[in-house]
Amino acid sequence: MKGPVDKAMEVLEALVQPGGPHRLGDLARRTGLPKPTVHRHLRTMAEHGFAEPAEGGSYRAGPRLLGLAAAVLDDxxxxxxxxxxxxxxxxxxxxxxxxxxxxxxxxxxxxxxxxxxxxxxxxxxxxxxxxxxxxxxxxxxxxxxxxxxxxxxxxxxxxxxxxxxxxxxxxxxxxxxxxxxxxxxxxxxxxxxxxxxxxxxxxxxxxxxxxxxxxxxxxxxxxxxxxxxxxxxxxxxxxxxxxxxxLGARTPALGAVGTSDRGERE
CATH class of the missing domain: 3.30.450.40 (GAF domain)
Structure with missing residues (x-):
């Protein structure tokens, strides 16, 4: 049985899929959750900056989520x-x-x-x-x-x-x-x-x-x-x-990118 955190993660994952901003109905269909449940999680995420309301009652990823993602990728x-x-x-x-x-x-x-x-x-x-x-x-x-x-x-x-x-x-x-x-x-x-x-x-x-x-x-x-x-x-x-x-891996000696098998020093 899915708990509140599981449902919130499903909504968040659906929110960041390509093609956004996403309408509430689309997010509900993608997650299989009732619209009121999805809406409740979106409101909470919006309060914390992880989601952001957009035109037509749709939602997109919020600035805090984008900032966290950028920080992780940069590190x-x-x-x-x-x-x-x-x-x-x-x-x-x-x-x-x-x-x-x-x-x-x-x-x-x-x-x-x-x-x-x-x-x-x-x-x-x-x-x-x-x-x-x-x-x-x-x-x-x-x-x-x-x-x-x-x-x-x-x-x-x-x-x-x-x-x-x-x-x-x-x-x-x-x-x-x-x-x-x-x-x-x-x-x-x-x-x-x-x-x-x-x-x-x-x-x-x-x-x-x-x-x-x-x-x-x-x-x-x-x-x-x-x-x-x-x-x-x-x-x-x-x-x-x-x-x-x-990254420090011990691999066979490397050839230049773009060489053939024969040209690589393996």
């Missing part, structure tokens, strides 16, 4: 190291470059560097995807010990709803994919999370060898074919290792 060492690396990946590949972290069984996107183009990826800061259905999630899982990877695959793959017809829901197939990603140092996601979108990602590790996030690039399938993946994979892997090295 994140991995994110600080990742930002220039993402910009470099975006320039070199022409694709949107992303940094994500893990929360339970989901990947949460926290930063991106996006080229100017006529279409936009759905995976934007704040967006969440199941770990087994997105490139950054697969990359983070691939860096776990083999027994943890296997346990996650057995627990989550078949039990999760398929995001697309291509989403891997067979535990054995997911275990094999993660094992291959662990060997190559990067994971490839092929329309698992979103139709016509492919991504390549690699894990970021801290000084203790723990996974703290993942760096990836994402693009439409016709712009990221198998030949492109063979080039982009080592680029993303080198980018992630640059960030990991900045």
């Amino acid at each position: 994140d060492a991995a994110l600080e190291l990742a930002r220039p690396v993402l910009a470099d990946l975006r320039r070199r590949t022409g694709h949107v470059a992303l940094y994500a972290v893990r929360h339970a069984s989901e990947a949460v996107y926290v930063e991106q560097s996006e080229p100017a183009r006529e279409y936009r990826m759905s995976a934007r800061p704040g967006h969440r995807s199941p770990l087994h259905a997105c490139g950054v999630g697969l990359a983070m899982l691939s860096a776990l010990p083999a027994e943890e990877r296997a346990a996650f695959a057995s627990l989550h793959a078949s039990a999760s709803e398929a995001r697309t017809p291509h989403t891997i829901t067979d535990p054995a197939a997911l275990r094999a994919l993660l094992a291959q990603a662990a060997l190559s140092g990067y994971a490839v996601e092929d329309e698992y999370d979103e139709p016509d979108v492919r991504s390549v990602a690699a894990p970021v590790l801290d000084a203790q060898g723990h996974v703290v996030g993942a760096i990836g690039i994402s693009g439409l399938t016709f712009t990221m074919d198998s030949d492109s993946v063979a080039v982009f994979g080592p680029m993303v892997r080198a980018a992630a290792r640059t960030v990991s090295a900045g």
